[in-house]
Amino acid sequence: MTFHNPWFLAALIGIVGWFHVKLLAEFLNLSRLSKEVPEPMRDVMTEEDLERAMEYHVALAKLEITRDGVMLGLFILFWWVGGFQWLDGLTSNIGGNAIVSGLLLISVLTALQGLLALPFDLWRTFGVETEFGFNTTTFSTFIGDRLKGLFLGALLGLPLLAVVLWLFERTPYAALWAWVVTTAVGLLMSWLSPRLIAPLFLKFTPLEDGPLRRAIMTLAEKLQFPVGEISIVDGSRRSTKANAFFTGFGSTKRIALFDTLLDGYTQDGIVGVLAHEIGHSKLKHVPKQIAVGLAQSALMFGLLHFALHDERLYAAFGVRYPSIAMGLVLFSLVYGPWSHLLDAPLQGITRKHEFEADRFAAESTGSPEPLMASLKKLSRDHLAHLTPHPFYVKLHYSHPPLLERLQALAKAK
Ligand SMILES: [Zn+2]
Known part of the structure; x- marks a missing residue:
C-alpha cells in the first residue's frame, strides 16, 4: 500500500x-x-x-x-x-x-x-x-423475502458471473463481450421479471369490472394504449405506502395497482396517476x-x-x-x-x-x-x-x- x-x-x-x-x-x-x-x-x-x-x-x-x-x-x-x-x-x-x-x-x-x-x-x-x-411486514415475510432474493440472486447471478469470468479467462476483448452479455441478460430480465419474479413476492389479482376498471379502459382507449391486464397487488402485506406500476413491452401492457392505492384515493386521482405512467411509455x-x-x-x-x-x-x-x-x-x-x-x-x-x-x-x-x-x-x-x-x-x-x-x-x- x-x-x-x-x-x-x-x-x-x-x-x-x-x-x-x-x-x-x-x-x-x-x-x-x-x-x-x-x-x-x-x-x-x-x-x-x-x-x-x-x-x-x-x-x-x-x-x-x-x-x-x-x-x-x-x-x-x-x-x-x-x-x-x-x-x-x-x-x-x-x-x-x-x-x-x-x-x-x-x-x-x-x-x-x-x-x-x-x-x-x-x-x-x-x-x-x-x-x-x-x-405491515411480518418477520416471516421479511425473512421469506430475503431467502427468495438470495435464492434468485444465486440462480441468476452465479451463471452470469461464471460466463463473465470465463470470457475474461479466454478472450482478449472480454470487456466488450461481457458488456454485450450483461446488457442482453439485463434486458431479458426486465422483460421476464414482471411475469416470473414479481409474482414470487406479490400476489396479483385481476381488477373486477366496475367504475374504476371502466375509467382506466376508457383512458387507455383514448390514448391508444394497449392494456392486456389490470391487476391489484397486495402491497398492504408489506407496507401502507401506496404505489402503481406497470410493465410489459409490445402488446401486453400490464397495469398493477397496489391495494393501498385503492384505499382512499379517488377514481380520478388513480386515473391521473396511470395517465402519468402511460405518459412515460408514450x-x-x-x-x-x-x-x-x-x-x-x-x-x-x-x-x-x-x-x-x-x-x-x-x-x-x-x-x-x-x-x-x-x-x-x-x-x-x-x-x-x-x-x-x-x-x-x-x-x-x-x-x-x-x-x-x-x-x-x-x-x-x-x-x-x-x-x-x-x-x-x-x-x-x-x-x-x-x-x-x-x-x-x-x-x-x-x-x-x-x-x-x-x-x-x-x-x-
Ligand atoms: Zn413517473
Missing part, C-alpha cells in the same frame, strides 16, 4: 469522499425541514402531519448515517488488516480453478456485505417504518433511459478492461496474485463511489421525464387537478420531505420534489 499508487488514492479518496458527500447532504437536507406547511399543501396537511414528517426524516437520517459510518469503518478495517489477500488465499485454496474460486470469492464477499447490512435493514423495517406506522422514456444506461455501462467495462491488467490495482488492496474475480471486486470498489458523478446527470434526465409525464397526464385527462390531488396525498401519507435541499435532490432524487411538480402542473391548466 502506497500513496504513490493511483488506484490506492482513487479508492481512498472515492470511498471516504463519497461518505462525506452523503453525510453533508444529509445534514443540509435536515436543516431544510420547514416548520411551516408550504402553501400548496395546506388543504391536505396539518402542522401535526408536518411534525411527524420531520421526525420521520430525522429517524431515517440517523439510520443512514449510522449504517454508512459502521460500514465504512468495517471496510477500512478489512482493507487495513489485509482482508482481501486473506480471502483470496482462502477461496483459491478451496475453489481449485479460477472460475470456481472466483465465484466463491464474490459469493463470500456479497454474503458478508448482506449480513453486515441486515441489522440496519431490520432497524429500518421493524424500527423506523414500524414506529411511523408504515410497516414519450419513450424507458428506451431513452436504457440508452443512457448502456453508455454508462460501456464506459465502466472500458475502464474495467484497463484496470484488470494493471497490477497496481491489486497492490492497492494488498492482494499479491492478480485474478479476474478479485479484479472485478476491487475495480467495483474503486469505480463505485466515482460512478455517482455520472448518476447526477442521469437523474437530471429522469427528473425531466417526470415533468414531461406529468404534463402528458394533465393534457390527456383534461385537467392537472386529479394528479395534483393524488401527488399531494401520496406525499402527505408517505411523510415526504417537502422542502429538500437542492444538493440532496441532485444526489438522490430520481423524481423532482413535490412542490416543483405541483408548480409545473398548475401551469398546465
Whole structure:
C-alpha cells in the first residue's frame, strides 16, 4: 500500500469522499425541514402531519448515517488488516480453478456485505417504518423475502458471473463481450421479471369490472394504449405506502395497482396517476433511459478492461496474485463511489421525464387537478420531505420534489 499508487488514492479518496458527500447532504437536507406547511399543501396537511414528517426524516437520517459510518469503518478495517489477500488465499485454496474460486470469492464477499447490512435493514423495517406506522411486514415475510432474493440472486447471478469470468479467462476483448452479455441478460430480465419474479413476492389479482376498471379502459382507449391486464397487488402485506406500476413491452401492457392505492384515493386521482405512467411509455422514456444506461455501462467495462491488467490495482488492496474475480471486486470498489458523478446527470434526465409525464397526464385527462390531488396525498401519507435541499435532490432524487411538480402542473391548466 502506497500513496504513490493511483488506484490506492482513487479508492481512498472515492470511498471516504463519497461518505462525506452523503453525510453533508444529509445534514443540509435536515436543516431544510420547514416548520411551516408550504402553501400548496395546506388543504391536505396539518402542522401535526408536518411534525411527524420531520421526525420521520430525522429517524431515517440517523439510520443512514449510522449504517454508512459502521460500514465504512468495517471496510477500512478489512482493507487495513489485509482482508482481501486473506480471502483470496482462502477461496483459491478451496475453489481449485479460477472460475470456481472466483465465484466463491464474490459469493463470500456479497454474503458478508448482506449480513453486515441486515441489522440496519431490520432497524429500518421493524424500527423506523414500524414506529411511523408504515410497516405491515411480518418477520416471516421479511425473512421469506430475503431467502427468495438470495435464492434468485444465486440462480441468476452465479451463471452470469461464471460466463463473465470465463470470457475474461479466454478472450482478449472480454470487456466488450461481457458488456454485450450483461446488457442482453439485463434486458431479458426486465422483460421476464414482471411475469416470473414479481409474482414470487406479490400476489396479483385481476381488477373486477366496475367504475374504476371502466375509467382506466376508457383512458387507455383514448390514448391508444394497449392494456392486456389490470391487476391489484397486495402491497398492504408489506407496507401502507401506496404505489402503481406497470410493465410489459409490445402488446401486453400490464397495469398493477397496489391495494393501498385503492384505499382512499379517488377514481380520478388513480386515473391521473396511470395517465402519468402511460405518459412515460408514450414519450419513450424507458428506451431513452436504457440508452443512457448502456453508455454508462460501456464506459465502466472500458475502464474495467484497463484496470484488470494493471497490477497496481491489486497492490492497492494488498492482494499479491492478480485474478479476474478479485479484479472485478476491487475495480467495483474503486469505480463505485466515482460512478455517482455520472448518476447526477442521469437523474437530471429522469427528473425531466417526470415533468414531461406529468404534463402528458394533465393534457390527456383534461385537467392537472386529479394528479395534483393524488401527488399531494401520496406525499402527505408517505411523510415526504417537502422542502429538500437542492444538493440532496441532485444526489438522490430520481423524481423532482413535490412542490416543483405541483408548480409545473398548475401551469398546465
Ligand atoms: Zn413517473
